[in-house]
Amino acid sequence: MGIYVLSREIDTKDFEVFYKRFCEYKEFLDSARPTAVNLSWALRRMEKVAVKAGREEGKSVAAVKEILRLEAQNIREEDIRVCRRIGENGLALVKPGDGILTHCNAGQLATIKYGTATAPIYLGQERGYGFRVYADETRPLLQGARLTAYELHSAGVDVTLLCDNMSASVMAKGLVNAVFVGCDRVAANGDTANKIGTSVVAAVAKHYGVPLYVCAPTSTIDLETPTGAQIRIEERPGEEVTQMWYREPMAPEGIKVYNPAFDVTDHDLIEGIVTEYGVARAPYTESLQKMKQDALSATSGGGNE
Incomplete structure (x- = not known):
């Protein structure tokens, strides 16, 4: 959810500009806990859906942000099921x-x-x-x-x-x-x-x-x-x-x-x-x-x- 919240702060309609800033945020969050692998896994998953939507499918930056929100929600719901x-x-x-x-x-x-x-x-x-x-x-x-x-x-x-x-x-x-x-x-x-x-x-x-x-x-x-x-x-x-x-x-x-x-x-x-x-x-x-x-x-x- 953190990377989604940060992505909302990126003010541009150009996906490549958005993606560059997104990756900077991603690396920043990833550096917070170098020992843990789960954080990197979740961040990579969020990056993957962003690239698919914005670069491969040509969706708008606004649409990419919404897709990131939905993916964060998916990870949340999956986490509950996995932990149970x-x-x-x-x-x-x-x-x-x-x-x-x-x-x-x-x-x-x-x-x-x-x-x-x-x-x-x-x-x-x-x-x-x-x-x-x-x-x-x-x-x-x-x-x-x-x-x-x-x-x-x-x-x-x-x-x-x-x-x-x-x-x-x-x-x-x-x-x-x-x-x-x-x-x-x-x-x-x-x-x-x-x-x-x-x-x-x-x-x-x-x-x-x-x-x-x-x-x-x-x-x-x-x-x-x-x-x-x-x-x-x-x-x-x-x-x-x-x-x-x-x-x-x-x-x-x-x-x-x-x-x-x-x-x-x-x-x-x-x-x-x-x-x-x-x-x-x-x-x-x-x-x-x-x-x-x-x-x-x-x-x-x-x-x-």
């Missing part, structure tokens, strides 16, 4: 009364409705499953505390907020039966990039025998990236760690700070990758290829994704 299907597939992996741990925010505030990692939780809530959810606060920006805990609590879910370094404690006590996390990119071998700290949770879950599931649409699968080692990791200002949430800085002045926004979880730590077309399992080089093919076939056949 991810939720159904994830719900089949747990049972009523289970304890579920999640990290960062992959919920309604990050998508349109249901979220990805939270979709099984919301569907379980609708059906009276009585899940006990543990939400990591997710330092340093506290997306788990400010977003996930907020939205789940508002929905009436039994949610408990944890500091990031407490996940081992709840797993050791047997309070967690499964971990659901989202991701920003899935490499061809099943490595996934998600919010910083996810790989720590995955390693701890593996140690305690708790299955970790990554929930993501097939549009997040990037078969052109062989492994997680090739995923570009965004780094953010050190002030987010030393002073953002404090009345005064909590670290020595001038201290060096390493603040990556994401980390890569090795595919060996992942029990399954939950998509709208089912659950991909090892060997991921085969199962992810099939998932992408299923998505392509559905699109070619007039399906949603």
Whole structure:
């Protein structure tokens, strides 16, 4: 929707002039989140319909803008359906009364409705499953505390907020039966990039025998990236760690700070990758290829994704 809103500001009747400015806006938005592949996917999709309408079909710039609006709406509606299907597939992996741990925010505030990692939780809530959810606060920006805990609590879910370094404690006590996390990119071998700290949770879950599931649409699968080692990791200002949430800085002045926004979880730590077309399992080089093919076939056949 962002690229559509920006396109409305382009004041010209010449499509090529419009398209040049459109591409500048597209590159600007794409640069905001280099680790994530889904943003690039949606922007490319919007560009494709603009080029088809304006250059190939000769439609007016006004008509192209309306087509962009409709495509943004299509993406929105598809996202709702995809997230619900991810939720159904994830719900089949747990049972009523289970304890579920999640990290960062992959919920309604990050998508349109249901979220990805939270979709099984919301569907379980609708059906009276009585899940006990543990939400990591997710330092340093506290997306788990400010977003996930907020939205789940508002929905009436039994949610408990944890500091990031407490996940081992709840797993050791047997309070967690499964971990659901989202991701920003899935490499061809099943490595996934998600919010910083996810790989720590995955390693701890593996140690305690708790299955970790990554929930993501097939549009997040990037078969052109062989492994997680090739995923570009965004780094953010050190002030987010030393002073953002404090009345005064909590670290020595001038201290060096390493603040990556994401980390890569090795595919060996992942029990399954939950998509709208089912659950991909090892060997991921085969199962992810099939998932992408299923998505392509559905699109070619007039399906949603």
